[in-house]
Amino acid sequence: MESDLKPQDQKDLDKFIKFFALKTVQVIVQARLGEKICTRSSSSPTGSDWFNLAIKDIPEVTHEAKKALAGQLPGIGRSMCVEISLKTSEGDSMELETWCLEMNEKCDKEIKVSYAVYNRLSVLLKSLLAITRVTPAYKLSRKQGHDYVILYRIYFGEVQLSGLGEGFQTVRVGVVGTPIGTITLSCAYRTNLAFMSNRQFERSAPIMGIIVDHFVDPPCSSQRPANMGHPCNYRAPDEEDGGQFAGVQDSQEVCATSFSTSPPSQVSVRSLAPRQRRKEEGRRSVSPSDPVESLNAFTRKVGAFVNKPSTQITAASLDLPFAAFAPRGLDSEENDPMVHPPDSPPCPSPLQGSLHSQGSEGSGQQDDFVMVDFRPAFSKDDLLPMDLGTFYREFQNPPQLASLSLHISSQSMADDLDSLPEKLRVYEKNIDEFDAFVDMLQ
Amino acid sequence: MNCRSEVLEVTVEARQVEEAMLALLHTILLHRSTGKFHYKKEGTYSIGTVGTQDIDCDFIDFTFVRVSSEELDRMIRKAVSEFKDALSNSGSDGMGQISLEFYQKKKSRWPFSDECIPWEVWSIKVNVVNLANEQERQICREKVGEKLGEKVINVVEVINRHEYLPKMPTQSEVDNVFDTTLKDVQPYLYKITYQITDSLGTSVSTTMRRD
Numbered sequence: 001m002e003s004d005l006k007p008q009d010q011k012d013l014d015k016f017i018k019f020f021a022l023k024t025v026q027v028i029v030q031a032r033l034g035e036k037i038c039t040r041s042s043s044s045p046t047g048s049d050w051f052n053l054a055i056k057d058i059p060e061v062t063h064e065a066k067k068a069l070a071g072q073l074p075g076i077g078r079s080m081c082v083e084i085s086l087k088t089s090e091g092d093s094m095e096l097e098t099w100c101l102e103m104n105e106k107c108d109k110e111i112k113v114s115y116a117v118y119n120r121l122s123v124l125l126k127s128l129l130a131i132t133r134v135t136p137a138y139k140l141s142r143k144q145g146h147d148y149v150i151l152y153r154i155y156f157g158e159v160q161l162s163g164l165g166e167g168f169q170t171v172r173v174g175v176v177g178t179p180i181g182t183i184t185l186s187c188a189y190r191t192n193l194a195f196m197s198n199r200q201f202e203r204s205a206p207i208m209g210i211i212v213d214h215f216v217d218p219p220c221s222s223q224r225p226a227n228m229g230h231p232c233n234y235r236a237p238d239e240e241d242g243g244q245f246a247g248v249q250d251s252q253e254v255c256a257t258s259f260s261t262s263p264p265s266q267v268s269v270r271s272l273a274p275r276q277r278r279k280e281e282g283r284r285s286v287s288p289s290d291p292v293e294s295l296n297a298f299t300r301k302v303g304a305f306v307n308k309p310s311t312q313i314t315a316a317s318l319d320l321p322f323a324a325f326a327p328r329g330l331d332s333e334e335n336d337p338m339v340h341p342p343d344s345p346p347c348p349s350p351l352q353g354s355l356h357s358q359g360s361e362g363s364g365q366q367d368d369f370v371m372v373d374f375r376p377a378f379s380k381d382d383l384l385p386m387d388l389g390t391f392y393r394e395f396q397n398p399p400q401l402a403s404l405s406l407h408i409s410s411q412s413m414a415d416d417l418d419s420l421p422e423k424l425r426v427y428e429k430n431i432d433e434f435d436a437f438v439d440m441l442q
Numbered sequence: 443m444n445c446r447s448e449v450l451e452v453t454v455e456a457r458q459v460e461e462a463m464l465a466l467l468h469t470i471l472l473h474r475s476t477g478k479f480h481y482k483k484e485g486t487y488s489i490g491t492v493g494t495q496d497i498d499c500d501f502i503d504f505t506f507v508r509v510s511s512e513e514l515d516r517m518i519r520k521a522v523s524e525f526k527d528a529l530s531n532s533g534s535d536g537m538g539q540i541s542l543e544f545y546q547k548k549k550s551r552w553p554f555s556d557e558c559i560p561w562e563v564w565s566i567k568v569n570v571v572n573l574a575n576e577q578e579r580q581i582c583r584e585k586v587g588e589k590l591g592e593k594v595i596n597v598v599e600v601i602n603r604h605e606y607l608p609k610m611p612t613q614s615e616v617d618n619v620f621d622t623t624l625k626d627v628q629p630y631l632y633k634i635t636y637q638i639t640d641s642l643g644t645s646v647s648t649t650m651r652r653d
Binding site for chain 2: 053138
């Protein structure tokens with residue numbers, strides 16, 4: 001269809017549609033990672049946040065999306081689809097939903113590309129963020145792990161909904177009219193989860209190759225059949241890896257963040273510093289729940305109450321209250337056994353030792369167990385006459401209360417009974433006194 | 443100008459009122475907030491970035507997305523908390539309505555004060571029920587979660603009709619359209635009001651919260 005668009009508008013529109021498609025895929029896949037997503041607002045525009053929304057780019061997802069698009073753009077008759085499916089640890093899989101980014105022929109010639117289309121695409125992405133938490137697959141994806149994983153697959157061309165079973169529902173996320181057609185975003189989701197309810201999900205160990213551990217590189221896509229999809233819970237490769245994701249560079253293309261309040265003047269576009277700047281910003285904006293960035297850094301953190309094995313506590317350091325908890329300079333991580341664990345044989349469980357020491361001393365079977373010193377948590381070594389361990393042991397086995405031992409108690413009972421008649425005689429003699437006392441009280 | 447009016451209705455348990463209201467109000471505000479505007483020369487402006495975060499509800503099987511802004515969240519929570527308290531103090535019938543109104547200011551000459559012209563009003567009607575046992579409560583958790591999901595879809599449907607929105611203002615007019623007092627995001631000017639209906643059907647309190 002011919003459009004009367006100016007070349008600059010056409011160029012802008014193509015760019016907007018391309019990055020909208022890429023961001024749509026990111027939002028959908030990130031919503032199925034199984035974790036809460038959190039990004040920070042920034043009052044200063046960075047020039048790299050498309051549609052003025054902080055949506056991180058997982059490089060592998062961008063790569064898959066670009067591979068599927070193969071240089072084309074979603075258009076009339078050419079839809080981009082993200083298929084979300086579930087795969088159990090036994091190898092059964094089921095399609096859960098298909099998100100479709102389509103375009104139809106209804107054009108809006110009047111709309112301003114650089115302003116209204118851009119803002120409406122931004123609103124549509126916000127709607128996508130909201131709707132991705134509402135479809136049934138969201139709850140399933142939050143519980144993925146040992147029993148099943150969630151996979152995604154991106155394809156381009158005709159929409160395929162047959163895998164969703166009978167009675168699937170459709171929810172429309174929204175539409176944005178443009179001069180070359182109307183962009184629509186929708187989701188078709190399965191309602192018939194009968195396959196799921198019949199299965200008994202047993203707790204089993206994760207199967208290698210399906211559930212990819214966070215700290216292991218994901219298997220190359222060449223090893224995986226093309227129609228199987230990619231897991232939604234892998235660690236994205238480090239940015240330094242470059243390699244197959246070098247193509248990500250152009251995703252930091254400039255995005256239009258400047259607008260004009262006066263009618264259609266030019267859009268002033270800021271040039272973007274190279275990739276390095278994005279990397280810095282990416283690191284800076286890490287939040288604790290960010291699934292991608294937080295996995296890239298694994299350094300030893302000093303936990304509360306933890307004594308590093310190499311440090312000796314001296315009496316002098318106790319001049320300060322709680323000196324032992326004062327921050328110490330971190331030892332070099334090269335020698336840190338926590339960061340680079342040595343291959344060591346498993347040590348005997350301290351629990352085993354403590355169970356034994358709590359029992360009465362001198363019981364038999366001592367030859368079968370290794371006597372391990374009882375080291376209760378938070379205790380220090382031999383600093384006080386009675387340390388925590390001794391205190392704990394003593395008060396685990398207190399001596400019997402004298403009054404509770406049987407022969408003594410029975411004896412005192414007998415004494416009490418014998419003395420009763422005499423006590424009664426005395427009280428009866430003084431009965432007048434008692435009566436006078438009672439009257440006084442009333 | 444016609445003011446667009448949308449009504450959403452939910453039935454919840456007393457302990458779910460707060461989260462249900464937060465979920466819906468934040469969903470609406472997510473769509474009605476932009477990044478901070480930075481005006482430059484020649485009438486151009488650039489827009490800051492809006493972050494988002496997922497919030498899991500404790501009493502409802504539901505997760506919603508809100509704008510990452512502690513300030514905005516505080517203000518909404520305060521209003522919802524007042525509404526919740528008013529609802530619980532009104533008696534066991536527990537019917538109320540909280541409204542989120544987006545408006546534009548129109549400057550008037552002295553001695554008239556500025557006019558506030560609403561352009562979109564969202565009213566959320568709440569019915570509070572009491573449940574007898576834990577099993578019913580568990581079912582309610584899931585059912586209310588599904589209902590909220592439907593309401594989110596309704597909200598999105600309305601918003602994506604792309605009907606009237608105030609024109610993007612010049613620098614001198616921006617405070618008539620947007621709330622520029624927050625440091626990280628910029629919602630359209632809004633106010634939250636509520637009404638509680640007692641068992642006789644009369645409304646017992648209305649409070650204006652200017653924001």
